[in-house]
Amino acid sequence: QVQLVESGGGLVQAGGSLRLSCAASGRTFSSYAMGWFRQAPGKEREFVAAINWSYGSTYYADSVKGRFTISRDNAKNTVYLQMNSLKPEDTAVYYCAVDRLSAQAMGGILPRYWGQGTQVTVSS
Numbered sequence: 001q002v003q004l005v006e007s008g009g010g011l012v013q014a015g016g017s018l019r020l021s022c023a024a025s026g027r028t029f030s031s032y033a034m035g036w037f038r039q040a041p042g043k044e045r046e047f048v049a050a051i052n053w054s055y056g057s058t059y060y061a062d063s064v065k066g067r068f069t070i071s072r073d074n075a076k077n078t079v080y081l082q083m084n085s086l087k088p089e090d091t092a093v094y095y096c097a098v099d100r101l102s103a104q105a106m107g108g109i110l111p112r113y114w115g116q117g118t119q120v121t122v123s124s
Helices: none
Strands: 003-007 010-013 018-025 033-039 046-052 058-060 068-073 078-083 092-099 118-123
Touching (some): 003 092, 018 033, 018 092, 033 068, 046 068, 046 078
Antiparallel strands (some): 003 018, 033 046, 046 058, 092 118
């Protein structure tokens, strides 16, 4: 059974940085992509970034390109989202997700497996 546990959310001022972590367990993820999505109050869940577990190729939403960086540590089965230059509009619950997809495909297909989410709040 796939389990994903996020951590690292919190409150930060605009222009600040946060790093989210997602620890994955339950299977081998060599043919999978892991990604981050977010959902703000009253809005639909949206794709943020994804990374191919084996090759490390990445894919980003236009809204976060140049500010967010996704990475992974295969030995720890953990994926990270480094968020810099945060804006109030980045405020949302951030979810980690994984599925047998390419990183680019995750930008258009909702994954099957999800974490519980972690709140990120950016104050102006």
